[in-house]
Amino acid sequence: MSTEVRSSTAERGAAALLPTYPPRAATFVRGVGTHLYDEAGREYLDLVAGIAVVSLGHGHPAPIEALAQQAAVLGHVSNLFWTEPAVRLAERLAELSGLTGGTYLCNSGAEAVEAAIKLARRRGRARGGPGRHEIVCLEGAFHGRTLGALAATWARAKKEPFEPLPAGFRHVPPNDLEALTAAVGPQTAGILLEPVQGEGGVWPLDPAYLAAARALADDHDALLLLDEVQTGVGRCGAWFAWQRSGVTPDAMALAKGLGSGLPIGALVTRAVEDGFAPGDHGTTFGGSPPLAAAALAVLDAIHAEGLVENADTVGRHLADALRVVPGVAEVRGHGLLLAVELRDGDAATVAARLLEERRVLVNAVTPTALRLCPPLCLTHDDADRAVEALAAVLEASAGGSHRG
Numbered sequence: 001m002s003t004e005v006r007s008s009t010a011e012r013g014a015a016a017l018l019p020t021y022p023p024r025a026a027t028f029v030r031g032v033g034t035h036l037y038d039e040a041g042r043e044y045l046d047l048v049a050g051i052a053v054v055s056l057g058h059g060h061p062a063p064i065e066a067l068a069q070q071a072a073v074l075g076h077v078s079n080l081f082w083t084e085p086a087v088r089l090a091e092r093l094a095e096l097s098g099l100t101g102g103t104y105l106c107n108s109g110a111e112a113v114e115a116a117i118k119l120a121r122r123r124g125r126a127r128g129g130p131g132r133h134e135i136v137c138l139e140g141a142f143h144g145r146t147l148g149a150l151a152a153t154w155a156r157a158k159k160e161p162f163e164p165l166p167a168g169f170r171h172v173p174p175n176d177l178e179a180l181t182a183a184v185g186p187q188t189a190g191i192l193l194e195p196v197q198g199e200g201g202v203w204p205l206d207p208a209y210l211a212a213a214r215a216l217a218d219d220h221d222a223l224l225l226l227d228e229v230q231t232g233v234g235r236c237g238a239w240f241a242w243q244r245s246g247v248t249p250d251a252m253a254l255a256k257g258l259g260s261g262l263p264i265g266a267l268v269t270r271a272v273e274d275g276f277a278p279g280d281h282g283t284t285f286g287g288s289p290p291l292a293a294a295a296l297a298v299l300d301a302i303h304a305e306g307l308v309e310n311a312d313t314v315g316r317h318l319a320d321a322l323r324v325v326p327g328v329a330e331v332r333g334h335g336l337l338l339a340v341e342l343r344d345g346d347a348a349t350v351a352a353r354l355l356e357e358r359r360v361l362v363n364a365v366t367p368t369a370l371r372l373c374p375p376l377c378l379t380h381d382d383a384d385r386a387v388e389a390l391a392a393v394l395e396a397s398a399g400g401s402h403r404g
């Protein structure tokens with residue numbers, strides 16, 4: 001008999017994967033709808049959804065079947081050739097958004113943001129010379145980890161180890177119209193905004209601010225670029241969060257929920273003069289037929305199952321119920337992208353206790369706030385279970401601190 005002892009996934013993971021993330025809190029082996037199962041077969045309610053990704057819920061057959069069927073017929077040919085699924089996906093995104101100037105397909109959120117930045121720079125240079133290259137971004141913004149997207153991101157700690165980053169990014173405080181107005185000028189190629197800042201702590205932008213950004217971009221012949229990587233594809237109770245405000249961007253970046261767990265991103269644009277020309281930008285895998293077919297199946301299932309509406313109604317129910325939980329100071333966000341600001345909160349401890357004691361997954365998006373971004377198929381019962389679990393953990397913590 002072998003004496004070899006197979007160590008756990010967690011131990012092997014710590015040795016085999018580069019330590020870009022802190023030690024993981026659990027190892028999951030299976031997912032169904034809004035539920036995950038760990039190695040011991042324990043069930044968890046998932047309000048993280050792979051960080052706002054698994055829009056249809058775990059194990060949904062539609063994208064898996066579409067992926068498998070398409071891969072069996074035609075897998076990959078590169079963007080040197082046309083394929084029907086990529087074209088159909090681009091057409092569908094144009095239909096849903098009304099942005100009919102063309103879509104660039106890629107593999108992740110950071111890549112979609114990079115494409116947005118390059119589109120604005122390409123156009124800015126063509127129309128205003130090399131000086132028109134600046135991208136105005138917001139304090140608190142998160143746009144991804146590649147160097148351009150990182151330059152547009154705000155958090156110093158994420159950026160400093162990798163400096164020098166590309167120049168030409170200017171940050172202003174969110175919802176401060178005076179600061180935005182002062183920052184935009186003839187040097188501005190684009191204004192890049194998240195309609196709701198996700199990683200920054202789930203902070204929605206005022207609709208009036210978005211409208212003013214639109215007007216400023218127009219006045220200065222710059223592009224309004226919306227990063228909908230986290231907010232898009234139904235998450236905020238509309239197909240795209242900007243549709244709630246009625247402010248139309250020149251381009252929006254998508255990823256996360258578009259593949260419901262499969263890696264695909266997109267930059268969807270309004271007609272942009274002096275935009276990309278052949279040779280300007282590209283990616284080997286972007287729009288590969290199996291991934292495009294899967295994303296189409298995701299969009300179809302979201303539509304057929306009414307998940308945009310579900311995100312709105314269950315999101316409201318969840319937010320309303322959370323607001324009256326003792327220990328909750330504020331609930332913010334739209335649809336099923338919510339932050340729960342804790343009154344005396346150590347959010348990381350509360351998230352850990354929810355996982356360990358109640359088997360409810362949330363993440364601590366700031367030191368004092370929990371983020372809830374579950375699958376869009378979350379039910380009222382799921383929402384009630386989450387609220388009850390949070391209430392119990394906060395009550396126990398308050399009791400503990402009184403005793404202590």
Ligand SMILES: Cc1ncc(COP(=O)(O)O)c(C=O)c1O
Nearest residue numbers: 108109110142143144198229230
């Ligand atoms: C708003 C936003 N933009 C861009 C990104 C980067 O996406 P990815 O991790 O797929 O590169 C994220 C990821 O969290 C995001 O939330």
